[in-house]
Amino acid sequence: MEQTRGAGQDGGWFPYWTRRFVVFAVLWWVLAEGRFDAWWLGLVGVALATWGSMRLLPAGRHGVSLAPTLRFLAFFVWNSLRGGVQVAAMALRPRPDLAPALIEIDLSHLPPGTARVLMLNTLGLMPGTLGVRLEESRLRLHVLDARLPVVAEARELEAHIARLFGGRP
Amino acid sequence: MIELAGNLLLLIGAFFYFAGTVGLVRFPDVYTRLHALAKADNLGLGCVLAGLALQADSLAAALKLLLIWPLALAASAAVSYAIANRAQALGVRPWQGEERS
Known part of the structure; x- marks a missing residue:
C-alpha cells in the first residue's frame, strides 16, 4: 500500500x-x-x-509546526480585529471618504495550492483588502483605501504563510 | 463578573453587526460592500460567540460555540471572493471616487 x-x-x-x-x-x-x-x-x-x-x-x-502556526494565528486574529474596527469606522463616519483601487501582487514566493488559497482567503479579512482574482501567481486585490499601506501588510502576511509552509520567508 | 463580561462582548458584537450593515447600505459598490460585510460581521460574530461561550453551561458547549467562528470565517472569506470574482468577470468596474455623485 x-x-x-x-x-x-x-x-x-x-x-x-x-x-x-x-x-x-x-x-x-x-x-x-x-x-x-x-x-x-x-x-x-x-x-x-x-x-x-x-x-x-x-x-x-x-x-505544519507549532510555533509558526501560533504566530500566524496571533497575527491573523489581531489583524482581522483591526480590519473590522477600521471598516466599521469608515462605515460610521459622516463621509465614508474611500479611495478604492484594484492592485495586483505577485505570489510566486508561495507554493501553489493551499498556501496561495490561504493567503487569498486571509487577505479578505485583513484591513482594507479583498481578493478578486487569483490566477497562477498573480493575485488581484480590491483595496478600500489605496492611501493605506496595504501592500506592505500583504507582504507581512505572505511571510507568515511562507513560514507556515516551511518555505523561506 | 463573567456574566457581565459576556454581556459586554454581546453588545460589542451587536455594534459590529450594526456597523457592517451601515456599511452595506452606505458604501458605493459591490466590492466596497463586501469589505464591510466580510470584516465587520466576522468581528461581530466572533464577539457574539465569545460572549455566549462565557455564559455556556459546560466547557464542551463553550468550545462548540467557538468552533462556529473559524467555520463561518472560512465560508465568508470564500463567498466574498466568489462574489467579487464574479462581479469582475461580469465587468462591474470598481467605484473610483466622487465623479458620479
Missing part, C-alpha cells in the same frame, strides 16, 4: 493516525457537548473520519 508507507514516520512514539484520531475524538466530544450517551456512534464517526483523513491527506507532506 503506497499510502500507509509514510505512516508512523512523523509521529514519534505513536503511529501518525493516532494524533488525528485524538483530534477527531475531541471534536466529537465538543459536538456532543460533553455527553457520552451515544459514545458508540461517536467512535464509529471518529474512526471513519480518521480513515477518510488519512486517505485524503496522507501523512508527511504537510507537516
Whole structure:
C-alpha cells in the first residue's frame, strides 16, 4: 500500500493516525457537548473520519509546526480585529471618504495550492483588502483605501504563510 | 463578573453587526460592500460567540460555540471572493471616487 508507507514516520512514539484520531475524538466530544450517551456512534464517526483523513491527506507532506502556526494565528486574529474596527469606522463616519483601487501582487514566493488559497482567503479579512482574482501567481486585490499601506501588510502576511509552509520567508 | 463580561462582548458584537450593515447600505459598490460585510460581521460574530461561550453551561458547549467562528470565517472569506470574482468577470468596474455623485 503506497499510502500507509509514510505512516508512523512523523509521529514519534505513536503511529501518525493516532494524533488525528485524538483530534477527531475531541471534536466529537465538543459536538456532543460533553455527553457520552451515544459514545458508540461517536467512535464509529471518529474512526471513519480518521480513515477518510488519512486517505485524503496522507501523512508527511504537510507537516505544519507549532510555533509558526501560533504566530500566524496571533497575527491573523489581531489583524482581522483591526480590519473590522477600521471598516466599521469608515462605515460610521459622516463621509465614508474611500479611495478604492484594484492592485495586483505577485505570489510566486508561495507554493501553489493551499498556501496561495490561504493567503487569498486571509487577505479578505485583513484591513482594507479583498481578493478578486487569483490566477497562477498573480493575485488581484480590491483595496478600500489605496492611501493605506496595504501592500506592505500583504507582504507581512505572505511571510507568515511562507513560514507556515516551511518555505523561506 | 463573567456574566457581565459576556454581556459586554454581546453588545460589542451587536455594534459590529450594526456597523457592517451601515456599511452595506452606505458604501458605493459591490466590492466596497463586501469589505464591510466580510470584516465587520466576522468581528461581530466572533464577539457574539465569545460572549455566549462565557455564559455556556459546560466547557464542551463553550468550545462548540467557538468552533462556529473559524467555520463561518472560512465560508465568508470564500463567498466574498466568489462574489467579487464574479462581479469582475461580469465587468462591474470598481467605484473610483466622487465623479458620479
